[in-house]
Amino acid sequence: MPRTEIPDVVYDAAFDACPVCGSRSLLHGALTSTAGFMSQPNVDHSRCNDCGSYFVNPQPSAASLEQFYSSQAVEDLVQDKILSRSLDRYFDPHLRDYFVEHRVTPLRQYLRPGGSLLDVGCGVGVFVRVMQDLGYRAHGTDVSVRSVSVGRDRLGLGEALSVSDWSESMSGVYDAITAWTLIEHLKNPAGFLNKASAAVGPGGILLVECPTVDSLLFRHLKSSFFWVMPYYHLFLFSRGGMRAMLAGHGFDLLQEYDMPRNWYFVASVCRSLGLDVDALATGKWPDVVKRIDEIFDDIAREQGLSSTVQFIARRR
Numbered sequence: 001m002p003r004t005e006i007p008d009v010v011y012d013a014a015f016d017a018c019p020v021c022g023s024r025s026l027l028h029g030a031l032t033s034t035a036g037f038m039s040q041p042n043v044d045h046s047r048c049n050d051c052g053s054y055f056v057n058p059q060p061s062a063a064s065l066e067q068f069y070s071s072q073a074v075e076d077l078v079q080d081k082i083l084s085r086s087l088d089r090y091f092d093p094h095l096r097d098y099f100v101e102h103r104v105t106p107l108r109q110y111l112r113p114g115g116s117l118l119d120v121g122c123g124v125g126v127f128v129r130v131m132q133d134l135g136y137r138a139h140g141t142d143v144s145v146r147s148v149s150v151g152r153d154r155l156g157l158g159e160a161l162s163v164s165d166w167s168e169s170m171s172g173v174y175d176a177i178t179a180w181t182l183i184e185h186l187k188n189p190a191g192f193l194n195k196a197s198a199a200v201g202p203g204g205i206l207l208v209e210c211p212t213v214d215s216l217l218f219r220h221l222k223s224s225f226f227w228v229m230p231y232y233h234l235f236l237f238s239r240g241g242m243r244a245m246l247a248g249h250g251f252d253l254l255q256e257y258d259m260p261r262n263w264y265f266v267a268s269v270c271r272s273l274g275l276d277v278d279a280l281a282t283g284k285w286p287d288v289v290k291r292i293d294e295i296f297d298d299i300a301r302e303q304g305l306s307s308t309v310q311f312i313a314r315r316r
Helices: 062-069 072-091 093-108 126-133 145-154 189-200 216-224 239-248 265-272 285-302
Strands: 026-032 044-048 054-056 116-120 137-142 161-163 176-180 205-211 251-258 308-315
Touching: 026 216, 072 093, 072 126, 072 145, 093 126, 093 176, 093 251, 093 308, 116 126, 116 189, 126 137, 126 145, 137 145, 145 161, 176 189, 189 205, 189 239, 205 239, 216 265, 216 285, 239 251, 239 308, 265 285
Parallel strands: 116 137, 116 176, 137 161, 176 205
Antiparallel strands: 026 044, 044 054, 205 308, 251 308
C-alpha cells in the first residue's frame, strides 16, 4: 500500500482551540493513527469535546506537507489509483449512472439551468465534464499537473481545467462551488470557507463532501477507520462540526446527503488486525469483500451513519 514518510518533519505550534468550532475544550491524544493506505502511523489527533471533530495536532508545516505531496508514493497513488478509477466514472455506463444519481442529482435541484460553477480539487474533471454535458458553465482547478493534463486530454476539457490551489482559484463569483473530499486535506479549512463565501456571494451554493466520524465504521474501528490517513488527511469532521463551520461562515445548510457506497469496511477491519486486504484479491474473495462492504454500507445508511456525507449549503 502506498505510504510515505516525511523525513525531519517540522511541526507548527499545537492548536489550543478547535480549528473547526473554536472551542477550547480539547482532548489531546484522543486518537493515534495506525499504518495503512496513505497513513503515517503514530500520529496524534486531538478531539474537540464540543463539536466532536478530530484533527492532527500539531500539524506539519506547509513545507513538510509540500514534501509529502511531492513524494514518489503520492505521485504513484495519483497515477495508479485515482486517475484510472476517476476516468471509469465517466466512461463506464454503470459507474456513470451512479455518479450522476448520487453526485449530480442531489446538487442540481439547487442550481439554475446553465449556471456557472467551480469544482475545487477537481482531479481529472469528471464532475466538470458531466456538468458541461448537462449545459452548465463548469470549470475545475487542481494542484495536480498530471490530473489536469489527463482531464484535458481524455475528457476534452481543455482550458476548463487549470492548475492552482484553492487559495488562488476562487476569484470571481460563481453560482456554485463544489469540493469533493477536499476539505479534510487542508491545513486551513476555515480559510477555504472564507474564500468560498466570497466567491459564491449571497444566494450562491456550496457543496462540501467529506468523511465523517459520525459513521458506523469510525464508531467501531476508530484509528483503523479507512479515512484516518495522516498526513494526507488532517481533519476528520463530525457532522456537528461541519454544520458549525458552515453557519459561522455565512452558509445555511440545505441538505446532508449520505453517500450509499463508502466501501472499505473489510479494508478497515483488516487494518485493525494488521492484515493486508490486497491479499484477498484472488479467486472469489474480491466478490466476497465487495458484498460484505455493500451490506454494511446499507446498514450504515439506514441508520444515518454513512462514512461520507455531502453538505449542501446556501450563502446568506
